[in-house]
Amino acid sequence: MPREPAFSERGGAVSGPDIAVDRSSPVPLYFQVAEQFAAAIQRGDLAPGDRLDSELQLADRLGLSRPTVRQAIQHLVDKGLIVRRRGVGTQVVRGEVRRAVELTSLHDDLLRAGQRPSTSVLELATVPCPSAVATALDVPPGSEVWHLRRLRFSDGDPLAVMENWLPADLVRLSLDALQANGLYAILRAGGMRIRGAHQRIGARAASAAEAQMLGERRGAPLLTMTRTAYDDQGRYVEHGAHIYRGTRYSLEVTVAER
The missing domain is CATH 3.40.1410.10 (Chorismate lyase-like)
Structure with a gap:
């Protein structure tokens, strides 16, 4: 499985988790992405205050459609792990x-x-x-x-x-x-x-x-x-x-x- 790097910002840009997408898996792509971001937040690889790249940037890096990335982000919002803030972007809140x-x-x-x-x-x-x-x-x-x-x-x-x-x-x-x-x-x-x-x-x-x-x-x-x-x-x-x-x-x- 190819691994595509995703990035976040903590002040300046820093590397985020590697996201592995398996297109042959029956698990929906959005869920694969969301669960790997969630695991990174739980491990502390992404800390409270870190900002995720935009939907467009993530979609480009992962080779996925924007609707798929948008669904993954919404899943993380629903779990209380990230928030969307006007003028700031998508930001990690904290781990569950x-x-x-x-x-x-x-x-x-x-x-x-x-x-x-x-x-x-x-x-x-x-x-x-x-x-x-x-x-x-x-x-x-x-x-x-x-x-x-x-x-x-x-x-x-x-x-x-x-x-x-x-x-x-x-x-x-x-x-x-x-x-x-x-x-x-x-x-x-x-x-x-x-x-x-x-x-x-x-x-x-x-x-x-x-x-x-x-x-x-x-x-x-x-x-x-x-x-x-x-x-x-x-x-x-x-x-x-x-x-x-x-x-x-x-x-x-x-x-x-x-």
């Missing part, structure tokens, strides 16, 4: 946050991905435990629990809304600590060892309020996750209900044949 399905915190995942996490604490209070949460935490309904709701950002862009409940006698929480650290880091600093969790993953459409918080359109796809974590004594220590932007976040699972 990929999270393995394991017991980690979003704060830690963002740091490992080389992104800058920040948090806005929307709510922090001790409240009577709702019955559904009491069942998850195995505590009496109405017992005192921490209730916190946070908006998590990645490099300044909203990524997730996270709602959590914890037994009130478990740990002391503060706005400052929650703005500076992930919840699991706070629990670990308090001497707690989280050993596992029951987790459920789903998807749904964003409400108007959720869309406004996350910078999405109403009805945009959201990834949902509920989790109940337990410590090394088997005590349930945290129940969470989180939503993530479907354009910026994915979960990865490794499967094996039985």
Whole structure:
């Protein structure tokens, strides 16, 4: 397969990823191009702020039609990896946050991905435990629990809304600590060892309020996750209900044949 170089601009022109187009493949050409650009963004070969060449330049270098290149670019726009800006061109935003399905915190995942996490604490209070949460935490309904709701950002862009409940006698929480650290880091600093969790993953459409918080359109796809974590004594220590932007976040699972 011939490999055709594509280029981007970061201030001046710098080499971008090599794009290999296989015309004999049943995979559409636009998708081949888009997926290779997406992989380059995930690897960091194309960084936030890099500008892609114009449709005409890319079509000429790759030997493809402009409609094919335009479709590839639109696919990347739809995935939230690039944006079109008037007077600037087509520009890389950032890589999608990929999270393995394991017991980690979003704060830690963002740091490992080389992104800058920040948090806005929307709510922090001790409240009577709702019955559904009491069942998850195995505590009496109405017992005192921490209730916190946070908006998590990645490099300044909203990524997730996270709602959590914890037994009130478990740990002391503060706005400052929650703005500076992930919840699991706070629990670990308090001497707690989280050993596992029951987790459920789903998807749904964003409400108007959720869309406004996350910078999405109403009805945009959201990834949902509920989790109940337990410590090394088997005590349930945290129940969470989180939503993530479907354009910026994915979960990865490794499967094996039985």
